[in-house]
Amino acid sequence: MKLARIALSDGSRHVAEVTDDQAILLDLAATSGCSSLADILHSDDPAATAASARTERSLPLDQVQLLAPIDEQDVWAAGVTYKRSQVARMEESEHGASHYDRVYSADRPELFFKATPGRVSGPGEPVRVRADSQWSVPEPEFTLVLNPAGRIVGYTIGNDMSARDIEGENPLYLPQAKVYRQCAGLGPAVLLATEPLDLAATTIRLTIDRDGSTVFEGNTSLEQLNRTLEELAGWLFREDTFPKGAFLMTGTGIVPDDEFTLKAGDVIAIEVAGIGTLTNPVVCG
Structure with a gap:
């Protein structure tokens, strides 16, 4: 599983699971104590945490802007x-x-x-x-x-x-x-x-x-x-x-x-x- 920080055309920023051609948005509100990519990475089981936040909304990867995957590290x-x-x-x-x-x-x-x-x-x-x-x-x-x-x-x-x-x-x-x-x-x-x-x-x-x-x-x-x-x-x-x-x-x-x-x-x-x-x-x- 690959995770990324992304920006959409409306300027909003999100955390997403990315595949070769899709960005699947994650709903961080659905995960306890997570408000950033770093929070997911620092959880006990990052893959399970990300999977629990997966939504039905996905976008073609070429329609989003990939950001540096860093928060405060x-x-x-x-x-x-x-x-x-x-x-x-x-x-x-x-x-x-x-x-x-x-x-x-x-x-x-x-x-x-x-x-x-x-x-x-x-x-x-x-x-x-x-x-x-x-x-x-x-x-x-x-x-x-x-x-x-x-x-x-x-x-x-x-x-x-x-x-x-x-x-x-x-x-x-x-x-x-x-x-x-x-x-x-x-x-x-x-x-x-x-x-x-x-x-x-x-x-x-x-x-x-x-x-x-x-x-x-x-x-x-x-x-x-x-x-x-x-x-x-x-x-x-x-x-x-x-x-x-x-x-x-x-x-x-x-x-x-x-x-x-x-x-x-x-x-x-x-x-x-x-x-x-x-x-x-x-x-x-």
């Missing part, structure tokens, strides 16, 4: 969790290469704060390249949806926009390279974690189009992830609490060549098997 991210990311981070950082080499194999992962809800772009909304960056890329990431107890309740697609030149100049500049307005994309829906994942079959594909032509494409799968999803979630909640829940981007295994940088007008599409495609245009500061 923090967005965090993990780094250097794929071999390709380790190599790329070492290449971009003359002074910090050994740090990235060590963190790839260390017990403790790299975790960093990524975004508040106001910095997150939903499907079709622009993501941003910093005006003071000359080398910026998207980072397509399988993203965990975590309830306040730290349990993985769902999955979505994340875009961890990154200024590689700023981070590469000095690892201490990581927050500036990662956290700014429109620095993250989430969506288009949350796939509920009701069944074990087939890591090899959970493929991730990145396509970047410019002026109607594809200028980059790459793919990987969760089988290439160097850490387990449960391990990453456990480290995030170690000695910390998230009363509103959290999203955790789990790192990228797709990195464009060093000569590539995003430009205004580019269109980023991230497809994850079983979830869908998150598409965002690019603007520059």
Whole structure:
């Protein structure tokens, strides 16, 4: 089951169950204590809660606007969790290469704060390249949806926009390279974690189009992830609490060549098997 936040043509916003071509509206008033998508996700049984709120009203998916599936949660991210990311981070950082080499194999992962809800772009909304960056890329990431107890309740697609030149100049500049307005994309829906994942079959594909032509494409799968999803979630909640829940981007295994940088007008599409495609245009500061 996939759940989403949607907007209708009259401007009203709803929570819906989405299929390949339909959005089935949920009546949150029919569920005890639920007034948002997050409330459903944080219930004891999100799938049963959503099913109990299902209505007879459905709309073609192309007649609704899909919104970022976030309410009040923090967005965090993990780094250097794929071999390709380790190599790329070492290449971009003359002074910090050994740090990235060590963190790839260390017990403790790299975790960093990524975004508040106001910095997150939903499907079709622009993501941003910093005006003071000359080398910026998207980072397509399988993203965990975590309830306040730290349990993985769902999955979505994340875009961890990154200024590689700023981070590469000095690892201490990581927050500036990662956290700014429109620095993250989430969506288009949350796939509920009701069944074990087939890591090899959970493929991730990145396509970047410019002026109607594809200028980059790459793919990987969760089988290439160097850490387990449960391990990453456990480290995030170690000695910390998230009363509103959290999203955790789990790192990228797709990195464009060093000569590539995003430009205004580019269109980023991230497809994850079983979830869908998150598409965002690019603007520059």
